[in-house]
Amino acid sequence: MSSARVRSTTRRLALAGTAGGAATILAATAAMGAPFATQASATALHLSVLNPAVVVDTTTETAENDGSTETVTASEQPLISLLNGQDVLTAGALGEVAVANNDGTSAACSGVTGEGGLVDVGDAANCTTPGTAPVVLNLVDVLGLVSARIEADAITATCETQADGTSSGQANLVGARLVVDQPLLIPDVIVDLDTTVAPNTDLLSLVSPTVSALLSPLVSVTLNQQVPLDHPEGTDPGYYGGLSVTAIDVDAVGDALANVELANVTCGPSADLALVPAVPLAGLPIALGTLAVVGTGVAVVTTKRRRATSH
Structure with missing residues (x-):
């Protein structure tokens, strides 16, 4: 299990991946049958802006289990100073933590909060x-004539995979609302957002047709983006699909000006070692990681094509 760490600006954000929190949703008891190889990952933020050119990447914390040993690869602590030099995201703390067990279960949580907040692999419905x-x-700001932003107490994504191969995940937008300011034509528009929005929700579908028409040429925002990470063959015995969840995915002007992936987690895929004996234990996390990358890549291409078709 991963050890607790603290991360934030003046008081680092505490990330509890230890027995107390993880046991709540993972029930990591000894498996009666053959062990599983599994994995999970958490990335708090990837942000790229063209003008001025800024890239913010908290890299990724990964947890891999080869059926006997969990290996947690923690990136450098995502300190809030990473946000210096850009004005897209304002936050007090960044957090990411992942857990993988040899009973086929895995879990992860990542995201941002105000200063002094907590991101914790514990209660999947409330990891923040x-x-x-x-x-x-900040989603878009065009010369002060139109701007849109999301304000929230915390924004996180969480996922978990069970030993039977089922995966679930959720974006958590705590106290979130969309604020649109277009002073020349309409008054400020404020839309309260549900804490747990439905998977793959188009943010502009939650506003009026007038506001949607105003913003759609400028920005595309997906809330609770979920992508299955199934084995490519789909029928190979012993492999269990996983899930990738991104709390908020933003493309500003077709991602030519800015792209934001805020709070991304993956859980699985996993493999029952009794049914997948051909790959050595040490190689299974790598093999499973390749499947996850392939699944995510297909989803990105699909999303881009869908957006291109809709415009």
């Missing part, structure tokens, strides 16, 4: 304790 200041994600 909000901080003392709001998180602000």
Whole structure:
């Protein structure tokens, strides 16, 4: 199990991946049958802006289990100073943590909160304790004539995979709302967002046709983006599909000006070692990771094509 760590600006954000929290949703008891190889990952933020050119990447924490040993590869602690030099995201703390067990279960949580907040692999429905200041994600600002932003107490994504191969995940937008400012034509528009929105929700579908028509040429926003990470063959025995969840995915002007992937987690795929004996234990996390990358790549291409067709 991963050890607790603390990360934030003046008081780092505590990430609890230890027995108390993980046991809540993973029930990591000894398996009666053959062990499983599985994995999970968590990335708090990837942000790229063309003008001025800024890239913010917290890299990724990964947890891999080869059926006997869990290996956690933690990136450098995602300190809030990473956000210096850009004005797309304002937050107090970044967090990412992942857990993988040899009973076929895995879990992960990542995201942002106000300063002093908490991201914790524990209760899957509430893996965040909000901080003392709001998180602000600026979606678009065109010369002060039209702007849109998401404000929230915390924004996270969580996932978990069970030994029977089922995976689930959720974006958590705590106290979130969309604020649209277009002073020349309409007053400010404020739309409260559900804490747990449906998978693959188009943010602009939640606003009026007038506001949607105003923003759609400028920005595309998907909330609770979910992509299955099934084995490519789909029928190979012993392999169990996983899931990738991104709390908020933003493309501004077709991602030519800015792209934001806020709070991404993956759980699985996993493999029952009794049914998949051909791959050595040490190679299974690598093999499973390749499947996850392939699945994510297909999903990105599909999303881009769908957006291109819709415009």
